Amino acid sequence: MKISTSWIKEYTDLPNNKKDLYNLLDKFAQQCIDIDQIIEYGEGLDDVFVSKIKKIINHPNAEKLKIVEAEIDNKNLQIVTGAPNIYVGMICPLIKSGGKLPNGMVIEKKNLRGIDSNGMLCSEKELGIGNDHTGIMDLGEYYSKHIGEKISKIFSDTIIEIDNKIISNRPDLFSHRGIAREFFALTKTKIYFDKENKLDINIDKDFKVSILDKDFCTRYLGIIIKNVEIKESPVWLKQKLNRVGVNSINNIVDATNYIMLDIGQPLHAFDLDKIGGDKSEIIVRKAKSNEIIETLDSKRRILTEENYVIANNNRAIGIAGIMGGKDSEVDDNTKNIFLESATFDSIKIRKSSKSVKIKTDASIRYEKNLSQKFAYEGILKAISLIKDVSCGEEGSNLIDIISKKEKLNNEISLDIKKVKQILGIDIDKKEILEILENLNMEVSVKSDILNILPPQERKDIKEDVDIIEEIGRIYGYNNIPVRLPVYESSEIIPNPLYEIEKKLRTIIAASGGYEIKTYSFINESLLKQSNYELGDSIKIINPISDEFTHLRQTLVPSMLKTVNLNAKNYDYFRLFEIANTYFKTKEELPDEKLNLCISIYSKNKEIGTFFELKNIIDNIKEYLNLSEDFNYIKESNSEEAIKTQSASIYLSDTLIGNITNVHPQIKDNFNIIGNLSICNLNVDLLLKYINKNRLYKAISQYQEITEDLNVVYNKKFYNSSQILSLINDDNIREKYIIDIYEGKPLKENEISLTVRLKFQNFERTFRSEEIKGKMANIKDTISKNNKGIYFR
């Protein structure tokens, strides 16, 4: 919404000096309504003056040109022009030669076919204050008192633009009058109230209005204005609308728009003769299902029972509070109008507007719960304005039906002590009273208790904290000191899942992983590409695009997509993501499982990404201090797996996740060339295996003995973790694989492992014969109990 500061000045004083005005606007933005932007309207008009055409003669040497004598500074200036619309007595803008237009063009003194031209008469487009370029801007008699003055004095304006959303609880601020009240509270200068508009009509003619839904339409005012002359609005009105971004249509429509912008009440004018004349009837009712109406924007609308219409006996002539009907619109031939000013229920308007998908300046105001008094004030001001700009006259009494009394605001009692209790600052009682009174609240004081009645349009003020907010913001929050708050200690509630997530990030990043964050939403085609099914994934009813239609149950597809993206620039990388996956349950809310997905990509096929990944997982065990080792069981339980190159990961009997090399078909689907290994872990399940204590284990002070064991086995019958588990001795402190060999002279399917064993003794250093004995014993035991294992 755009607000004109010169319009505000009709209600309260604002600084004339730009610098002071901008300072005030800055304060306004902090304490009242945030300003999106400030627009200087009609800038660069310092060389343009108001003048009056005194005399016009034909150019002796050019048929299309005229020689004009224009009055300015009590002198006449000779100007040659080709504009078609000039006439003697016309008040219009003039720029003297040597002057500059807003677009930077300098007007030179010219000789046009033998006649000197000492300046130029301007169109509104040339001045940057309108779009009309068909002729010279006709300011009208209204501006005759300004002849000789700079036009910038009349038209330049500082416009502020504010976001409607941030005043959604303040229906009173959708108008210049309402916003002027806020300025006044800040400046404490003066406020000029509207003069009580009185209407004196003595016409013995009513107009029948029936309100069928009294909850929807709580007040309805209407009047016939007859013999109106439809024409362009006067310049002052057009300019006022243009400044705040509203297009001028004709004098009647402009007048209703003007009142809406001025005091916040939407109004609508129907062409009386198109709705059945003065014998007709206005009916406010619910729309019928599938009722059709063509609205002012020439669109055919199919209504539902969520909508309300203004109708006559035959048909709907407007969607109530939202938009009028095309076939009852005021046009150039309109002679008589019926003017409507009503109060509608905000929630019902909101529903209606949503269901018919139209938002208008009227509907956004009605949605905010307007006070009935606006409807009355609005129509009174509108009648006199319309009569003024259209030469019409009242054709009926003012109809005023209050079908449901408005709930009046309650008096609120405020203990002054609470102001400090909430804000933490001391504000003088006198200052508090002044702030509240400037905001048009009625205040009565009983020692430290204030009884406050907010003005009827301030429906947002319901309890004492609402009043405290008003005091705080108008007083300003700038003087609140910063200090260390002192609180009594309270229980710190542990959040183990959050902590584990944090640790995992550090462990994996330290292992070379880059954390990624992908969207929680996914679609079927990405799942299919990754060999997953949509299954019972939870669906989004109103997705942002086809790409994000369901809540994901796996992190893998988004991981594959990210690998594809980065494989274009890097030959090798490790990525990981920790995020929720979502599963339907019988409960109200879905189950959210925290997953960890890690991937290692290498363009170079020689690099064993699978085993690197496993190494990271085993590091997780160490660094999270899990009470169990991860067990890898060769099986395939993920959709992206190569069956022979994948494993389930267990912690004792609990399936924690899986690890696999990604199937070539899936890599191909994502245009990934090279090795790619992925693992998934269910982070929630890790929780119960975390060993919080790390107790010290004794270290022997005697020299440790290291021995390597070369063991050969057939991989069809054994795997390495089985082999490791066979190597046992009470004095082995540590055992791990240091080398793996396949190939000659070994037979097919045979693998040779070199296992390093570290023997420790707490009493003395082992003698070499003892170790020899131990090694022999280990070999004997294994060979005796397991076929096909031998030592080299």
Add this chain to the structure above:
Amino acid sequence: MLDRKKLINQISTERDQAIIDIDDCKDLEVLKKIHSKYFGKDSYLSKTISQIKNYDKKDKIEIGQFSNKVKGEIQNKIKEKELILKNRVFLHEIERDIDVTLSTNNINIGSIHPISQMMDNITDNFKSFGFSIASGPEIETDWFCFQALNMDIHHPARDMQDTFYIEENHILPRTHTSSMQIRTMLKQKPPIRILAPGKVYRNENADSRHSFMFYQYEGLVIDKSTNVSDLKSFLTIALRNIFENDKIEIRFRHSYFPYTEPSFEVDATCILCQGKGCNVCSNKGWIELLGGGMVHPQVLRNVNIDPEIYQGFAFGGGPERLLIVKNMIQDTRYFFENDLRFLNQFKQI
């Protein structure tokens, strides 16, 4: 048994041989072997000395003195040689010249995502103030996300948060972490001090400032006496820590949220121009970072906390916003594109 003279001769011969061995030695390993040859358990000298006890007293003294002298001579010779050989090795290592500007790339550390880094920074700050970290569901009921926060079904403020809906009625991906205020207050008795980080979702078309998924942190304090001034103080200290700049001031701008009263937008001194005004802050000298306010009494009533006894404040914002300001990131969308060329600019673990 040899007579004294012959024995002494043999010892002399042994010494002469040792000196030849040592002189010929060119390698530290060989020198070690020479040492054990002459001083080991099975060496001639050791064996000889073990036989001294068989001689008479006078001979014993003479042989003993002589063999000790020889041992000393050999030991000194070995030590001398060792020094020479070690120096030769040292010299070999020292003489090697390297190009110190060369590097290898063998140590590759990854990085935590910048949003996680910032979120950790925020949670660490508030943990140090005695706040607990709260987590809750991303998919919420309408009641937790809106109604309990003073936003009825037809509240105009719902326009501010375009919501995704999922198949089941009244269930939705939360539009803000403020739902955690409600979950916490229902679970825990005051005093309450929590910070809740998490993902939120809004049905807004993506542009340089908006993503349909983003992160928020939500703070809540409920106590018998706590006020706007406390809120300002906590936020000021936290933001100074986060931006590592103790000159940062904050200001409260009046705003409207249905669940707080009074409500504020919180601006901080523009860290780029130190408040003087620049392009980034549109010459205001201030940058909007988050929102906050005093918890609305109706919200407290909704969770059965008596607003006559308890009051509190809440605040919430996005880590992305803080990162954009701190690192001058132009476009929010980078955070979820996961291009390593972006992520590796913010390495941290």
